[in-house]
Amino acid sequence: MLPADGTYPTGTARWEKRNLAQEIPVWDPDVCIQCGKCSMVCPHGVIRIKVYDPVYLRMGARDEHTLKAFLEAEAYEGPSLFEEELMLERYELHHHLTHGTESFPEALTFFPEPTTFHLGPGGYLNHIRKAKEAVDIPVIASLNGASVGGWTDFAIQIERAGANALELNVYYIPTDTELTAAEVEQTYVNILKAVTSAVTIPVAIKLSPFFSNMAHMAKRLDEAGTNALVLFNRFYQPGIDLETLEVQPHVLLSTPQALRLPLTWIGILYGRINADLAATGGIHDAQDALKMLMVGANVTMLCSVLFRQGIDQIRVIEHGMREWMEAHEYESVRQMQGSMSQKHCHDPSAFERAQYMRAITTHRPV
Secondary structure, eight states: OOOOOSOOSSSSGOOOSSSSSSSSSOOTTTOOOOOHHHHOOOTTOOOOOOOOOHHHHTTTTHHHHHHHHHSSOOEEEOOOOHHHHSOOOOOHHHHHTTGGGGGGGTTTGSSOOGGGTSSHHHHOOOOOHHHHHHHHSSSEEEEEEESSHHHHHHHHHHHTOOOSSEEEEEEOOOTTTTTHHHHHHHHHHHHHHHHHTTOSSOEEEOOSSSSSSSSHHHHHHHHHHHHHHEEEEOOOOOEEEEETTEEEEOOOOOOOOGGHHHHHHHHHHHHTTSSSSEEEESSSSSSHHHHHHHHTOOOOEHHHHHHHHTTTTHHHHHHHHHHHHTTOOOOOOHHTTTTSSSTOOOOOOOHHHHHHHHHHHHHHOO
16 A cells, blocks of 8 residues: 555565566667666566766776776867757756656666766766866866857856866857958957956867968967967868758768878967967877977877777877887977977968979879
8 A cells, every 4th residue: 555645665676575586687788779668667676777978988987998098198188068058958868768757666766866967067067077086187178169158157167177178169150141250250269268267277279270361360369368279170061861862960080181281280380379289180190190299289189090999099109109209319299399390481371382382393193
């Protein structure tokens, strides 16, 4: 009988010792579709499930070997939190997990509270805290957006969560035909100033290369207070499925050919601005990282190569760099940094045009 107040105690299956189960259920990953129903219908709570925030799965933080591999890097930058997630909290997953579970007295106890798998701001802050506990290297947070929005308040929370630095990943494609280049540039400056005025940790800004004068834009952001420029952001243009006639999003991992653009601009900007320069895109082996350092990069960032070959590739690249430096008698990274830059070039524009003409005139078809 139910108590008079209508409540029903949970966890009562642990008192049943009647040996009702003739077989012990075993999870078969080959046929499991991860619907979670098995945990609800099991009368003795033998089957339990766990829900993980996708950011933890992408990081691989549960694997001890993965964490040790991360320690080979100088810093870890987490996945970006999108501006849209700051404006809209996500409750849909919680609704679908708990819908109808009142039919089983114990069902609700099989699921964690929403805060433990929240995919929005709360989960992101928790991810920063867990990453700080897991590794000794600096942890860099990342915010992805296109307007000032609510970045300022959340940047403060990120700093309080323990992040060592913050990257502003500005993914902005202006399409208004009345919007001027000056107004577009001012949007970047406004975002940067709003965040740097609110936090004390270093702030970097990740840019696309699509400015009328990239050198001038870099100078403006340097003067606005950025600690580093991350060059460059890659726009993932969607494709078209000719069978369904639908627009399809595509994530194309970078190739070594993507190296040339940041290589060129870091070489131009080195020594002309005070902010550090971080290279991202096209860095797949030790030679790529060395080239970036030689043109003046303070940081070389890895992503696509880790997706393709695993996090152990960090160790492989570092070992290759050490071997090359020893063979060429370099005692430190500082010794080579900027040695191939255009710092002492009087007219980088003329130099770049000369290289273009040289490439065109000397090319011979195979």
